[in-house]
Amino acid sequence: MGERQSSGGGMEAIYFDSGDDADELITALQSEGYTTRLARDGFAGEDDSDDRAWVLVVEPFDERVSEMVDVYGGWLPGDDRPAADPLELPGEPKRLKD
Structure with missing residues (x-):
């Protein structure tokens, strides 16, 4: 798999x-010949190391990589595409019959 480090880069x-x-x-990208590096990165104000995001740097970063981001549950900073429609949740709790 990709190399794991403890801080992200500027790419x-x-x-x-x-x-x-x-x-x-990472597995999918490496099978297509991409180079990857995985790291952990905290956002401003986060003290808990378990809450830090995983940051994946891919080289080269191209349109194919962008297409795969949503499929694998990732996001790009500054991505202004609308989010997927939220799941429809029940308005009230379900009651079970005795």
Whole structure:
């Protein structure tokens, strides 16, 4: 898999909440010949190291990589595309019959 480090770089990066999602994208990208580097990066104000995002740097970063981001649950900083429609949740709790 990709190299894991403890801080992100200044290059175009893909962010993930889950390291497993990042690992799946790494596997797919490496099978297509991309070079990857995975790191953890905290956002401003986050003290808990478990809350830090996974940051994946891919070289070269091209249109193919951009297409794969949503499929594997990642996001790009500054991405202004609308988010997927939220799941429809029930308005009230379900009641079970005795």
